[in-house]
Amino acid sequence: RGSEHGPQGPPCLPALPLIGSLLSLRSPHPPHVLFKVLQGKYGDTYSLMMGSHTVIVVNQHRHAKEVLLKKGKMFAGRPRTVTTDVLTRDGKDIAFGDYSATWKFHRKIVHGALCMFGEGSASIEKIVCAEAQSLCSVLSEAAAGGLALDLSPELTRAVTNVICSLCFNSSYCRGDPEFEAMLDYSQGIVDTVAKDSLVDIFPWLQVFPNADLRLLKQCVSIRDELLQKKYDEHKANYSDHVQRDLLDALLRAKRSAENNNTAEVSAESVGLSDDHLLMTVGDIFGAGVETTTTVLKWAVAYLIHHPHVQRRIQEELDSKVGGGRWPQLGDRGSLPYLEATIREVLRIRPVAPLLIPHVALSDTSIGDYTVRKGTRVIINLWSLHHDEKEWTNPDLFDPGRFLNSDGTGPIIPSSSYLPFGAGVRVCLGEALAKMELFLFLSWILQRFTLSVPPGHALPSLEGKFGVVLQPAKYKAPGPQAPSPPAPVPSLLQRACP
Numbered sequence: 001r002g003s004e005h006g007p008q009g010p011p012c013l014p015a016l017p018l019i020g021s022l023l024s025l026r027s028p029h030p031p032h033v034l035f036k037v038l039q040g041k042y043g044d045t046y047s048l049m050m051g052s053h054t055v056i057v058v059n060q061h062r063h064a065k066e067v068l069l070k071k072g073k074m075f076a077g078r079p080r081t082v083t084t085d086v087l088t089r090d091g092k093d094i095a096f097g098d099y100s101a102t103w104k105f106h107r108k109i110v111h112g113a114l115c116m117f118g119e120g121s122a123s124i125e126k127i128v129c130a131e132a133q134s135l136c137s138v139l140s141e142a143a144a145g146g147l148a149l150d151l152s153p154e155l156t157r158a159v160t161n162v163i164c165s166l167c168f169n170s171s172y173c174r175g176d177p178e179f180e181a182m183l184d185y186s187q188g189i190v191d192t193v194a195k196d197s198l199v200d201i202f203p204w205l206q207v208f209p210n211a212d213l214r215l216l217k218q219c220v221s222i223r224d225e226l227l228q229k230k231y232d233e234h235k236a237n238y239s240d241h242v243q244r245d246l247l248d249a250l251l252r253a254k255r256s257a258e259n260n261n262t263a264e265v266s267a268e269s270v271g272l273s274d275d276h277l278l279m280t281v282g283d284i285f286g287a288g289v290e291t292t293t294t295v296l297k298w299a300v301a302y303l304i305h306h307p308h309v310q311r312r313i314q315e316e317l318d319s320k321v322g323g324g325r326w327p328q329l330g331d332r333g334s335l336p337y338l339e340a341t342i343r344e345v346l347r348i349r350p351v352a353p354l355l356i357p358h359v360a361l362s363d364t365s366i367g368d369y370t371v372r373k374g375t376r377v378i379i380n381l382w383s384l385h386h387d388e389k390e391w392t393n394p395d396l397f398d399p400g401r402f403l404n405s406d407g408t409g410p411i412i413p414s415s416s417y418l419p420f421g422a423g424v425r426v427c428l429g430e431a432l433a434k435m436e437l438f439l440f441l442s443w444i445l446q447r448f449t450l451s452v453p454p455g456h457a458l459p460s461l462e463g464k465f466g467v468v469l470q471p472a473k474y475k476a477p478g479p480q481a482p483s484p485p486a487p488v489p490s491l492l493q494r495a496c497p
């Protein structure tokens with residue numbers, strides 16, 4: 001806090017030496033929900049102590065935009081934590097790496113490589129549609145056999161293959177052991193990294209045996225092996241004349257820095273070391289798999305809970321696309337209700353409910369509060385997306401709120417909506433994710449109706465907090481069930497194009 005006469009920081013939760021505000025943070029709620037509850041007592045913006053670090057929590061969109069947009073550069077830092085350091089070789093990636101010339105350079109290379117895929121024979125649209133086609137044929141087989149099918153691994157494989165094409169120019173078949181291993185390690189990482197676990201609050205705890213940290217290290221080493229293998233293959237077949245994927249784009253930047261190598265400027269010093277390249281591609285691959293898959297799972301769960309929403313999307317598809325051809329990106333403008341549904345899923349269950357923590361790079365302010373250099377800032381997107389002053393019945397799933405009054409076009413009805421963040425640290429995959437969500441959902445709903453098999457419980461809408469907010473695993477409906485049933489929608493085939 002500021003001194004008595006000097007400038008004031010935001011209201012602070014009670015804090016004790018060493019443990020900070022930990023006692024006030026004990027709660028059955030996940031952090032994003034607890035931070036919203038605390039807003040009632042401490043106001044929209046308040047601070048707390050995590051061990052020895054001051055953390056400011058922002059629960060309202062005006063202050064959030066000041067941090068992300070107006071003072072974006074000032075708040076563009078990232079904290080270093082034990083778990084993210086394990087994942088990213090001490091912050092040599094984009095998402096968890098601090099603000100630096102290297103970070104900027106890597107963002108630029110990735111951005112360029114993703115844009116390159118906008119056109120041409122290997123366009124993102126073609127890649128996504130090929131995966132949607134193969135997904136739909138698996139679903140067709142299941143529907144024809146009257147089988148309930150666990151959609152999750154099929155969605156995950158489709159999404160993984162898109163990002164695999166973009167990063168590594170490769171893809172996985174059903175049952176591929178490398179794909180299964182990837183699912184395993186990635187879940188282990190999501191379960192243990194950057195979720196304010198105690199080692200991140202008290203770094204000295206890492207000297208004690210710690211099951212989570214051990215699991216994280218194990219998963220990271222399996223991931224690193226996979227990344228290294230892709231890297232070695234790419235280096236062996238690299239040519240300056242063809243750029244097959246993101247990894248080639250990174251290698252090209254590295255080669256060109258090496259060719260211009262002078263005494264002071266080496267590939268290492270501009271942040272193009274092997275470690276940096278691997279961590280950047282690891283970020284994009286990891287983000288590419290976990291985020292979009294999670295949103296698709298939420299969308300499926302909400303569509304099963306709200307069959308009338310599903311029907312309305314299908315009616316829109318039937319009238320605007322029909323059954324004679326597949327949906328394509330060009331249809332996005334004529335399917336406003338589907339677009340509104342995607343926006344509503346991203347509102348009600350934001351993938352990253354606390355974004356990634358930001359850090360003040362110099363002394364600054366938020367509103368009238370002073371903020372010291374080094375302060376961590378958490379933007380609570382959950383509060384923004386569930387703010388009763390901005391959204392009517394914020395807990396209600398209602399795609400209609402994202403439609404204009406005559407239902408002909410999608411709108412954004414409140415400025416308290418930032419599913420991809422904003423400003424210098426805005427999501428790098430926003431355009432890609434939106435294309436994938438639109439294409440996968442339109443392809444699936446054109447041909448199938450999703451529901452749970454009769455007698456089965458509806459999927460849970462409860463989120464499991466972590467670095468991404470995942471839907472809780474489907475639970476068996478009753479104790480009498482002999483074995484857990486498939487966690488699944490059943491599929492009803494619709495008229496085929």
Ligand code: HEM
Pocket residue numbers: 094095096107283284285287288289291292295346350351352355356357419420421422424425426427428429430432433434
């Ligand atoms: C960062 C959301 C998909 C790559 C972020 C952030 C959010 C977000 C909220 C944090 C912004 C901040 O800290 O201020 C989402 C959502 C997605 C999605 C909702 C899907 C619907 C993707 C995809 C990729 C990706 C597909 C990869 C191509 C990244 C990267 C960052 C990031 C690299 C870190 C940016 C930085 O720190 O400079 N995303 N994301 N995201 N996202 Fe996404």
Ligand code: PLO
Pocket residue numbers: 095185186187189190193223282283284285286287290291351352355356467468
């Ligand atoms: C997901 C598990 C992977 O194995 C590793 C990985 C890399 C990048 C992370 C991603 C995980 C989770 C979602 C993150 C992404 C970077 C940006 C994205 C945090 C941990 C979001 C939503 O901010």
